[in-house]
Each structure stands twice: as structure tokens, then as C-alpha cells.
Amino acid sequence: MHKLLTDQPGQRMLMLGNEAIARGALEAGVAFAATYPGTPSSEISLNLFQVARETELYFEYSTNEKVALEVAAAAANSGVRAMCMMKHVGVNVAADALMTLAYVGTRAGLVIVSADDPFMFSSQNEQDNRYYGKLSGLPVLEPSSVAEAKEMVPYAFDLSEQLNEPVILRTTTRINHSTAVVDLGALKQPQPRGHFDKDPFNFVTVPAVSRQLHVRLLENIARAEALSTTSPYNFETGEGGWGIICNGVSYAYTVDAIRDLEIEDRTRVLRIGFSHPMPRNQLKAFLTACEKVLVVEEGEPYMEEAVKAIAQEEGLTLPIRGKADELFSRLYEFDPAMVRQVIAHFFGIQHDLPAVPDLSDVPEVPPRPPTLCAGCSHRATFYAVKKATEGLDVIHPSDIGCYTLGFLPPLSMGDFVICMGASTGSAGGFAQATDQKVVSFIGDSTFFHSGIPGLINAVFNRHNITLIILDNRTTAMTGHQPNPGVDMNELNLDGYGQIDIEPLVKALGVAHVTTIKPYNLKKSIAAIREAVQFEGVSVVIAKEKCTLYAKALKQLHGKAFQITTRCRNHRDCINDLGCPAFFLEGDQVHIDPDICTGCAVCAQVCPEHAITPLKAKP
Amino acid sequence: MKPMRLIIVAVGGQGNLLASKVLGEAALMADIPVRMSEIHGMAQRGGVVESALVFGDAQSTIISDGEADVLVGFEPSETLRALNKCSARTTVITNMAPLPPFTVAIGKGIYPDLENITALIEAKTHRLIAFDAAEQARAAGNIMSLNIVLLGALCRTELLPLKADTVREAIRTRTKQAFVEANLKAFDLGFQAAAD
Numbered sequence: 178m179h180k181l182l183t184d185q186p187g188q189r190m191l192m193l194g195n196e197a198i199a200r201g202a203l204e205a206g207v208a209f210a211a212t213y214p215g216t217p218s219s220e221i222s223l224n225l226f227q228v229a230r231e232t233e234l235y236f237e238y239s240t241n242e243k244v245a246l247e248v249a250a251a252a253a254n255s256g257v258r259a260m261c262m263m264k265h266v267g268v269n270v271a272a273d274a275l276m277t278l279a280y281v282g283t284r285a286g287l288v289i290v291s292a293d294d295p296f297m298f299s300s301q302n303e304q305d306n307r308y309y310g311k312l313s314g315l316p317v318l319e320p321s322s323v324a325e326a327k328e329m330v331p332y333a334f335d336l337s338e339q340l341n342e343p344v345i346l347r348t349t350t351r352i353n354h355s356t357a358v359v360d361l362g363a364l365k366q367p368q369p370r371g372h373f374d375k376d377p378f379n380f381v382t383v384p385a386v387s388r389q390l391h392v393r394l395l396e397n398i399a400r401a402e403a404l405s406t407t408s409p410y411n412f413e414t415g416e417g418g419w420g421i422i423c424n425g426v427s428y429a430y431t432v433d434a435i436r437d438l439e440i441e442d443r444t445r446v447l448r449i450g451f452s453h454p455m456p457r458n459q460l461k462a463f464l465t466a467c468e469k470v471l472v473v474e475e476g477e478p479y480m481e482e483a484v485k486a487i488a489q490e491e492g493l494t495l496p497i498r499g500k501a502d503e504l505f506s507r508l509y510e511f512d513p514a515m516v517r518q519v520i521a522h523f524f525g526i527q528h529d530l531p532a533v534p535d536l537s538d539v540p541e542v543p544p545r546p547p548t549l550c551a552g553c554s555h556r557a558t559f560y561a562v563k564k565a566t567e568g569l570d571v572i573h574p575s576d577i578g579c580y581t582l583g584f585l586p587p588l589s590m591g592d593f594v595i596c597m598g599a600s601t602g603s604a605g606g607f608a609q610a611t612d613q614k615v616v617s618f619i620g621d622s623t624f625f626h627s628g629i630p631g632l633i634n635a636v637f638n639r640h641n642i643t644l645i646i647l648d649n650r651t652t653a654m655t656g657h658q659p660n661p662g663v664d665m666n667e668l669n670l671d672g673y674g675q676i677d678i679e680p681l682v683k684a685l686g687v688a689h690v691t692t693i694k695p696y697n698l699k700k701s702i703a704a705i706r707e708a709v710q711f712e713g714v715s716v717v718i719a720k721e722k723c724t725l726y727a728k729a730l731k732q733l734h735g736k737a738f739q740i741t742t743r744c745r746n747h748r749d750c751i752n753d754l755g756c757p758a759f760f761l762e763g764d765q766v767h768i769d770p771d772i773c774t775g776c777a778v779c780a781q782v783c784p785e786h787a788i789t790p791l792k793a794k795p
Numbered sequence: 796m797k798p799m800r801l802i803i804v805a806v807g808g809q810g811n812l813l814a815s816k817v818l819g820e821a822a823l824m825a826d827i828p829v830r831m832s833e834i835h836g837m838a839q840r841g842g843v844v845e846s847a848l849v850f851g852d853a854q855s856t857i858i859s860d861g862e863a864d865v866l867v868g869f870e871p872s873e874t875l876r877a878l879n880k881c882s883a884r885t886t887v888i889t890n891m892a893p894l895p896p897f898t899v900a901i902g903k904g905i906y907p908d909l910e911n912i913t914a915l916i917e918a919k920t921h922r923l924i925a926f927d928a929a930e931q932a933r934a935a936g937n938i939m940s941l942n943i944v945l946l947g948a949l950c951r952t953e954l955l956p957l958k959a960d961t962v963r964e965a966i967r968t969r970t971k972q973a974f975v976e977a978n979l980k981a982f983d984l985g986f987q988a989a990a991d
């Protein structure tokens with residue numbers, strides 16, 4: 178049985194934040210879940226995917242976040258409690274659905290998890306998704322701890338049903354990827370089947386209907402504001418004239434700082450866990466009791482702006498500060514010492530920062546950036562593209578996935594990366610606006626997610642591009658989740674379709690389509706050269722299973738390679754491929770047989786033919 | 796209970812997260828408050844994995860620069876890299892068997908001299924316990940138990956509010972059954988190594 182199905186209310190369990198959120202959903206009787214994987218949200222889905230095999234919960238990996246939200250919205254409007262989780266930038270993809278879904282609302286509870294990533298541990302930006310609450314009009318809840326994250330999910334479902342609106346649960350990486358002790362509540366039996374009651378004047382958003390629905394949305398926001406003011410998740414502690422308003426993990430840092438600074442008797446804290454709409458009346462009372470207020474929030478001055486606006490309307494003139502050069506930054510994430518220091522500075526308390534040792538005499542430690550795995554077929558494809566385009570001036574738009582790492586030397590394949598799917602759209606723009614060649618890269622999952630419209634655009638507008646689809650048969654970077662091209666039988670799961678990329682691309686009207694086996698360098702280089710020479714849209718599908726995934730499926734049978742005495746130390750292998758199985762001992766290059774997967778790409782690169790398979794593992 | 800802050804740094808694949816989990820489960824068994832957080836920037840692709848564990852009365856799950864009471868490093872250059880988390884009060888425990896990052900092989904960095912690493916850490920912190928944990932793990936029968944060797948050494952310092960027997964119990968009940976024997980042996984070898 179899955180650990181999250183432990184039906185022992187009161188039992189204490191150590192959980193990752195994302196496990197706690199999944200458990201919270203099960204305690205709320207979630208019956209329907211849809212997602213597109215994205216760090217830091219991925220483990221919520223992974224756990225629900227596993228739980229779905231043992232229960233009546235329906236779970237799906239959808240093609241992208243917009244589809245996931247549409248699927249979930251339909252389920253919820255048929256009366257089935259639904260959850261939809263994604264990383265913060267995923268909400269941008271879902272935003273079109275989200276904005277009007279707020280007009281339509283929901284019948285059964287619908288909770289949308291937005292996992293934000295301050296500091297961009299694994300993201301392309303650090304946007305603050307609380308503004309989506311404001312933009313759409315939907316309620317936003319923000320937990321401050323792992324335990325609270327679990328508690329908030331059933332509350333979010335109830336709130337959603339009370340208001341008939343979807344509710345956004347906004348987390349940050351330090352909630353998703355923290356671990357703490359959680360008290361289990363009772364599991365709730367899911368209601369997996371519903372019925373859709375037709376009601377076009379509430380569900381079909383033609384202008385005349387939407388004009389009415391917008392009125393209702395504003396009424397709902399007013400109702401939500403009243404609930405925000407009485408919510409147990411907006412609470413006040415302490416007393417005194419110094420005020421601190423905080424949310425999320427900043428609350429934890431604030432509590433620790435107040436204790437460390439010994440200012441409990443002078444400081445009053447308002448913790449905001451229900452942050453859209455902000456609790457107007459509660460804020461008014463809080464501000465009235467304070468002489469000055471510091472707003473402690475990572476990211477944008479979302480609460481600070483709201484608090485200042487309320488103070489202005491109420492005629493309160495006390496100092497309210499948050500983001501400022503000498504206080505908090507809008508950049509990156511906070512940490513306990515930084516919050517303590519700013520609180521001390523703002524309220525004028527003497528406080529010394531911890532003494533960090535002088536590290537000026539410590540030699541620079543060599544960087545350890547993530548790199549493509551040993552045997553990753555992307556490395557072979559990138560090398561083949563490099564060889565096939567030697568001497569040409571080429572732009573390489575790339576996309577979001579493990580292969581983004583190809584932008585680093587020695588491969589240096591990746592010139593323009595902004596968001597999921599942009600490699601296909603931007604490729605056409607570069608081709609049209611420059612005289613440079615364009616060879617762009619996209620992974621299989623990203624292609625399904627949002628790469629297809631850009632490719633159709635290139636065909637229709639006759640752009641001169643080559644698109645390399647790195648089809649490694651899985652969604653590798655986020656942890657090998659399925660995508661529409663995956664053979665689900667290999668995972669012993671039935672009841673799925675499968676979409677083959679080659680016929681799909683041909684059907685879109687791409688005139689030059691080839692599929693290559695990237696480990697065969699010679700043939701791959703020839704095929705890519707031909708595609709690049711083709712005038713118009715050409716597609717090369719580099720088809721080879723992700724090595725790590727193949728290993729997990731026990732399909733990796735290659736023998737490790739070794740460097741023989743024929744080596745004349747050109748170092749082409751190590752310098753051109755940058756495979757982490759290689760290491761130097763003194764001046765001599767070696768291959769670590771425990772890391773080598775036997776892809777044989779380096780053996781084809783060595784001009785001396787000095788790299789050969791090991792007979793047997795030593 | 797006064798907070799006790801522990802940082803564990805490792806290279807992806809060295810079992811840092813399992814080590815943290817064992818300590819977390821041990822704390823749960825002993826009813827000691829614990830909060831942890833982990834950052835694994837694409838760990839499976841060879842990056843650095845850092846975990847922070849805060850025992851006792853604190854709400855924060857991360858540890859600021861200069862505020863670690865104990866730093867455990869699974870790889871010597873990574874221990875050195877994490878020195879910004881330490882102060883003159885910090886106890887450092889490190890494995891001394893290097894795993895040079897790939898950047899060294901392609902001439903994009905120089906691996907620091909091992910003796911220099913220990914001299915620097917000794918000079919800047921309260922105490923250093925450095926030994927070849929890979930050798931002990933192999934002696935225990937499984938190189939993958941390097942993480943548990945270091946947990947043994949950590950428990951010997953008695954800096955954590957956890958008894959060695961509680962951690963042993965967590966190893967017995969919370970790690971894969973097939974590795975329990977090797978792990979318990981690894982724990983004891985690390986425990987002894989820290990005594991010398």
C-alpha cells in the first residue's frame with residue numbers, strides 16, 4: 178500500500194512538502210487530478226499517479242498545463258473534486274483557461290497548485306504567482322510549513338465549494354522540498370463520478386453571458402474578502418507597536434528572528450495565509466495598533482502594495498516598508514539571518530550578523546554544474562549537428578529539458594531559450610530576420626506540450642528551418658514522467674494511446690523528415706547535413722531512449738569502453754564530447770567503467786581508434 | 796530545546812537524501828522536533844546536493860551562512876565549497892576520498908590539494924574530523940553505504956540530540972532490507988573512525 182494511503186488518523190509521519198500536499202488532497206477526497214510535470218511541483222503528481230493505481234482516484238499527465246486545467250475544470254463542473262498542479266511558469270500556459278474559468282466558476286471543489294521557485298533553483302524565471310490571484314480574481318492560499326500545506330488543501334476544497342470558484346494554492350520551493358513531521362487526518366472517500374448539468378447561460382462565455390458572469394465574479398471577490406478576514410489562516414500573534422506582516426516561509430524566518438532578537442514583548446505579527454483577497458478589516462485593525470510596519474515577503478511587493486493601499490484608504494499614515502535598498506530585495510529567496518538582520522535594522526535593534534570566517538584564502542573550488550549523463554543520446558545528436566554544420570553560421574534556438582544543458586561548452590548547442598515550445602516559433606523568426614542558418618532543438622515532451630503550433634507556423638509561413646526533435650521517449654528532466662509518445666506498456670500500464678512523432682510531423686506538411694539513431698554518428702551527420710541543405714522546413718527526429726530511463730527499465734545492456742595504449746592523447750573524446758565518464762589520471766585520459774554505458778559515441782570520435790569495448794567488467 | 800543546525804553536502808548519487816531521511820526518522824522516533832530542506836539542482840545529472848536539518852525549537856528549514864553547528868561533507872572539495880555555512884563554532888566531518896568534478900577533466904578548474912583542504916578547514920572551524928569514508932564503506936561491503944559511514948561519525952560527536960541507537964533503529968527500519976546489514980556495519984565503522 179502507498180504510504181500516503183495510511184488510514185491511521187493521528188499517526189505522525191515524516192513527509193516532503195509535496196507528499197503533504199498530496200496527502201491533503203486525499204484527506205479532502207480528491208477524485209480527479211491532472212498535471213504537466215514541473216519542478217518544484219513534480220512529487221505531488223508522482224504520488225497521486227501512484228495512489229491512483231490503488232484507489233478510485235483518476236490521475237492523468239496531460240499534454241500541457243492548459244489542457245490539465247481544462248480537463249480538471251470539466252471534472253469539477255461535473256461535480257467531481259479535482260486538483261491541478263503545475264510549476265509557476267506552467268500557470269502562464271494555463272492562464273488563458275484560468276482567466277475565464279474564474280468567470281464560469283466551479284461546482285465541486287477545484288484546487289490549482291502553483292509551485293513558485295524563488296531563486297530559480299530549476300526554472301527560467303522567478304515570477305510571483307500571487308498576482309495571478311489578483312489578475313483572475315481567484316482566492317490564493319499560501320502555507321508557511323509542510324504541516325500547514327497539508328491542512329490547507331482540504332480547506333482550499335471547502336473554500337472552493339463555498340465560493341464556487343477555483344482556489345489557487347501557492348507554494349514555494351522551500352515548502353515543496355522541505356520535510357517535516359505531519360499529523361495524519363482521516364482519509365475521505367472520493368466521489369469519482371459526476372453528472373454535467375447543462376446551463377449554457379452560466380457556462381458558454383459569449384459576451385452577453387460573460388457580462389453577467391463578471392458581475393458575479395466581483396461579488397465572489399467581495400465574499401472571498403469577508404472570508405479572508407475571518408480565515409484561521411490569517412492570524413495575529415504577539416503584542417506591541419512594532420508590526421510585521423509576513424507570508425509563506427518568511428513567517429518561519431520571522432518567528433525565529435523575533436525569538437533570537439528577544440523582541441517578543443514589542444512585536445505583533447500578522448501572518449497572511451489567505452493572501453487574495455487580502456483581509457481588509459483585519460489589516461485595518463492591525464495597522465491601527467502599530468506604530469510602524471515591516472512587510473516580510475519573498476518576491477514582489479504584493480502584500481506591501483495592498484497594505485499601503487488599505488492604509489491610504491483608511492487614512493493611516495504610519496510607516497509601512499518592505500522592498501527597499503536597505504531592507505528587502507525582490508530578488509531570490511530569503512534566509513533566516515537576512516530576515517533577522519532586516520528586522521533588527523528596521524526597528525533599530527543592535528544586532529551582529531554571525532561571524533562568517535574569512536574565506537579569501539580558500540582556493541576556488543572547481544565548479545560542479547549538472548551535465549548530460551554519460552551515454553545521453555543528446556550529446557551524440559549535438560555532436561552530429563556540430564559536425565554537419567561545420568563552417569556555417571548557425572543559430573540554435575533550444576528549449577526546456579535536459580538538453581538545455583547542451584548550451585555549455587564543449588557542445589555549445591543552445592543560443593536562445595525562453596519558455597516551453599519557443600524553439601519552434603523563434604526558429605522561424607530568426608530565419609526570417611537574418612541570413613543565418615537556423616537549426617533548433619526540442620524534446621519529445623516539450624514538442625507535444627507546445628512545440629507543434631510553432632512548427633505548423635513554420636510550414637504555413639514557409640520558414641527555412643531545421644528542427645531537431647530529441648525524442649528520448651520520456652519526460653526526462655522532471656523525473657521520467659510519461660508523455661503522449663511514451664510506450665506505457667513498458668511501464669506495465671494499459672489503457673493508453675501512443676502518438677508517433679514521425680507520421681505526425683509528416684501530416685503537418687513537413688516535406689523533409691528523417692529519423693536518426695544518434696549513436697550512429699556517421700549516418701546521423703549525413704542525415705542532418707541533408708536536412709540543413711533542404712530549403713524550407715525540415716525535421717530530424719533523433720530517436721533513442723534516455724539512458725537513465727533505459728537503466729531504470731533494465732534495458733541498458735551496453736558494455737563499458739576503455740582507452741587502450743593506442744591513445745596518442747589528442748583528447749578529442751574528452752574535449753569534443755564532455756562525457757562525465759571520462760577522467761584524467763596525471764596526463765592520461767581514462768573511462769570510468771562504472772559510469773560508462775557503452776554508447777560507443779567516443780569510440781567513433783577517436784582518430785586513433787583507441788577506444789574499445791571492455792571484454793568483461795573488471 | 797536549543798536549535799542544532801546541520802548541513803550535509805554531497806555529489807548527486809552519494810545518498811545524501813537517504814542520510815537526511817534516516818536522521819529525520821530517528822528524530823521522529825525520539826520525539827525531537829526536526830525540519831529539513833533539500834536542494835538538488837538536477838542531482839542525477841552530477842550536480843551538488845545540499846540538505847539542511849534543523850533540530851529543536853526553530854521554524855526555519857534552511858540555514859544561513861555562518862550558522863551551521865555541524866557540516867558533514869561526503870566529498871572533500873564539496874566540504875570546502877560549503878565552508879561559508881560555517882563559523883569558528885562549527886564542527887566539520889568530511890570524507891577525504893575525492894570525486895573530481897568533470898570540469899577538472901576538461902581543464903576548467905583545478906582540484907584543490909587535499910592537505911590544503913584539511914588545513915584550511917581546521918584553521919577556520921572549531922574541529923575537523925576527516926577520514927576516507929569510501930574505504931570504510933567498502934570495508935562494510937558496499938561503497939553505497941558511504942552516507943551511513945558518515946552518519947556513524949556524526950553520531951560519535953554527540954552533537955545531535957539523537958542517540959546512536961535511535962539512528963541504528965532508523966537504519967534498521969527505514970533503509971532497504973537488503974542493505975541493512977552493510978549499513979549497520981558502515982555505521983559502526985564510521986562511529987569508530989570518528990574516535991581516532
Ligand code: SF4
Nearest residue numbers: 550553579653723724
Ligand atoms: S536524464 Fe536522460 S535525457 Fe537527461 S541527461 Fe540523463 S540521459 Fe540525458
